[in-house]
Amino acid sequence: MGFEIDRTVCIGAGTCVIKAPAVFAQDPDDGLVVPVGGGVPDSPEVRRAAEACPSGAIVPAP
Amino acid sequence: MPESLPAPAPLSTARPRGCPFDPPAELGALRDRHPLSRMSYPDGHVGWLVTGHALARAVAADRRFSSRQELMRLPTPRNGVPAGPLPPAPPGMFVSHDAPEHTRYRRLLAGRFTVRRMRALTERVEQITAERLDAMEGEGPGVDLVVAFAQPVPALMICELLGVPSGDHGHFQRLVSSTNDQNASLEEVGAAMAELGGFLHGLVLAKRASPTDDLLGELVGEDLTDEELTNIAVLLLGAGLDTTANMIALGAFALFTAPEQIAALSEGPEAVDRAVEELLRYLTIAHTGVRTALEDVELGGHLIRAGDSVTISALAADRDPAKFTDPDVLDLRRDATGHLALGHGAHQCLGQQLARVELRVALPALFERFPTLRPAVPADEVAVREDSDIHGVYSLPVTWDEV
Ligand code: HEM
Numbered sequence: 001m002g003f004e005i006d007r008t009v010c011i012g013a014g015t016c017v018i019k020a021p022a023v024f025a026q027d028p029d030d031g032l033v034v035p036v037g038g039g040v041p042d043s044p045e046v047r048r049a050a051e052a053c054p055s056g057a058i059v060p061a062p
Numbered sequence: 063m064p065e066s067l068p069a070p071a072p073l074s075t076a077r078p079r080g081c082p083f084d085p086p087a088e089l090g091a092l093r094d095r096h097p098l099s100r101m102s103y104p105d106g107h108v109g110w111l112v113t114g115h116a117l118a119r120a121v122a123a124d125r126r127f128s129s130r131q132e133l134m135r136l137p138t139p140r141n142g143v144p145a146g147p148l149p150p151a152p153p154g155m156f157v158s159h160d161a162p163e164h165t166r167y168r169r170l171l172a173g174r175f176t177v178r179r180m181r182a183l184t185e186r187v188e189q190i191t192a193e194r195l196d197a198m199e200g201e202g203p204g205v206d207l208v209v210a211f212a213q214p215v216p217a218l219m220i221c222e223l224l225g226v227p228s229g230d231h232g233h234f235q236r237l238v239s240s241t242n243d244q245n246a247s248l249e250e251v252g253a254a255m256a257e258l259g260g261f262l263h264g265l266v267l268a269k270r271a272s273p274t275d276d277l278l279g280e281l282v283g284e285d286l287t288d289e290e291l292t293n294i295a296v297l298l299l300g301a302g303l304d305t306t307a308n309m310i311a312l313g314a315f316a317l318f319t320a321p322e323q324i325a326a327l328s329e330g331p332e333a334v335d336r337a338v339e340e341l342l343r344y345l346t347i348a349h350t351g352v353r354t355a356l357e358d359v360e361l362g363g364h365l366i367r368a369g370d371s372v373t374i375s376a377l378a379a380d381r382d383p384a385k386f387t388d389p390d391v392l393d394l395r396r397d398a399t400g401h402l403a404l405g406h407g408a409h410q411c412l413g414q415q416l417a418r419v420e421l422r423v424a425l426p427a428l429f430e431r432f433p434t435l436r437p438a439v440p441a442d443e444v445a446v447r448e449d450s451d452i453h454g455v456y457s458l459p460v461t462w463d464e465v
Contacts, residue, residue: 011172012168012173013412014176014177017176017178017397018418019111028176028179030169031173031174031175032172048399050072051399052399054405054406054408055123056448
C-alpha cells in the first residue's frame with residue numbers, strides 16, 4: 001500500500017517536508033506539496049507525515 | 063444512545079496552583095470522561111467544548127466548522143466587549159475567514175513561508191541571536207529574559223522579513239500583547255489595533271510608491287487592495303511578535319523546572335528538532351480556539367446543531383493520555399508528532415517553519431552561552447500571563463555565573 005497526494009486540499013504548511021524530507025518537497029511558487037521522486041511509498045516517515053498533515057492531503061492509496 | 067452530559071459550564075481558565083504549564087484541572091477531568099461536553103458562553107449561548115485530542119483534530123480539520131468571526135462567540139468574558147455578535151473580520155484578516163477567501167490569501171503566501179525559504183534564514187537568526195546574547199552578557203548577570211532575549215529575536219526577524227522598520231519593536235510588542243489580553247478594555251484593544259493598522263497602512267502606501275526587497279514589498283505586486291495588504295501585515299506582524307517570543311521565554315521557564323532535560327538541546331540537530339516539537343506540545347501556548355458549525359454535524363455520539371459554537375482546548379487535547387504517553391511530563395526525547403500547538407486543518411500556522419527555525423536556534427544557543435543560566439526569583443514569583451489568549455510570562459528574571 002502506498003499513499004496519494006491531494007493537492008486540491010493542500011495548504012502548503014510544510015509539515016510533510018519536516019516529517020519525510022526524502023519524500024516530500026514544496027513547490028517554491030505556491031508552497032504546495034510535490035512528491036520528490038514521483039510516487040509516495042509506505043514508510044514510517046510517510047505515515048508520520050500523513051498524520052501531521054493538517055489538511056488531509058496525504059491519503060492512503062485505494 | 064448518546065450518553066448524557068454534565069450541565070453546561072463556563073470554560074475553566076485557572077491553571078492549577080504551582081503548575082503554570084498545565085491545563086486547568088477541570089479540563090483534564092472533563093477530557094477523561096467527556097471529551098466533547100456542553101459549555102456555556104458569556105453571551106448566554108450553550109455550545110460545546112472539545113478537550114480530547116481525536117475530537118479536537120476532527121473539528122479543526124472539518125470545513126463544516128467555520129472560522130468566521132461574525133459567527134463566533136467569545137469563549138471567555140472580555141473586558142468591555144459587548145455580549146452581542148462580533149463584526150466580520152476585514153478583508154485580508156484571513157485567520158478569521160473560510161474558503162474561498164481564506165484559500166486565496168493562503169495560496170498567495172504559502173510559497174513565501176516554505177520550509178526551504180525559512181531555513182534559508184537560519185544564518186540570519188543565528189546572527190541576531192548571537193547579538194542578543196552578547197548584549198545580555200554585557201548587561202548581566204541578571205536580566206529579564208523576556209525583554210533581553212525572547213522578544214527581540216523573533217521581533218527583529220519578522221520585522222526584517224516583512225520590511226517593517228524594527229526600531230520600535232518594543233512598542234509594537236506592547237500593542238500586540240494588549241490585543242491578546244483578556245483584561246484589556248475594548249477601547250484599549252481598538253486603540254492598539256488602530257495604531258498598528260495606521261502605521262502599517264502608511265508603510266504599505268510607501269512600499270507601493272517605491273517597492274522594497276522584502277515580503278510587503280513583493281506583495282504590493284500582487285492583486286491586493288491597500289486594505290487587504292494592511293490587514294495581512296497586521297496579521298503577520300501580530301502573529302510573529304506575540305507567539306515565538308512567548309515560546310522562548312516559557313520554554314526556558316519550563317526547562318528550569320526540568321533541568322535534567324536541557325542536555326537534549328546539545329545532542330545534535332535531530333534531537334533539537336524533537337525537543338522543539340515537544341516544547342510546542344507541552345506548552346501549547348495558543349491554548350484555545352473557537353469554531354462555529356455551519357450545518358448540523360454528528361460528532362462523538364452527539365448532534366452539534368448549525369450555529370452552535372465549539373471551543374477547542376488545544377492544551378487539554380495535547381495532554382490527552384489517549385494520544386501521548388505520560389502527557390503531563392515534559393520529555394524532550396519523545397516523538398510529539400500530531401500535537402495541536404500550531405493548530406490543525408486549513409488554518410494551521412502559516413509561520414510555523416519560521417517559528418521552528420527561531421526556536422531551534424535560540425533555545426540551544428541560550429543554554430550554550432550561559433550553561434549556569436537559572437531563574438533569579440522563585441518559580442511562584444514569575445508573572446505568568448494567566449488571562450492571555452497566548453500563554454507566556456510577562457517577565458522572567460534570570461541570572462548566571464560569570465566566567
Ligand atoms: C511558536 C510560535 C507560534 C505558535 C504557537 C503559533 C500558533 C498558531 C496557531 C495555533 C494557529 C491556528 C489558528 C486557528 O486555527 O485559528 C496559527 C495560525 C497562524 N499563524 Fe502562527 N504560531 C506561531 C508563530 C507564527 C509566526 C512566527 C507567524 C508569522 C508569520 C505566524 C503566522 C500565523 C498566521 C498568518 C496564521 C493564520 C493562518 C491561517 O489562517 O491560514 N505564526 N498560529
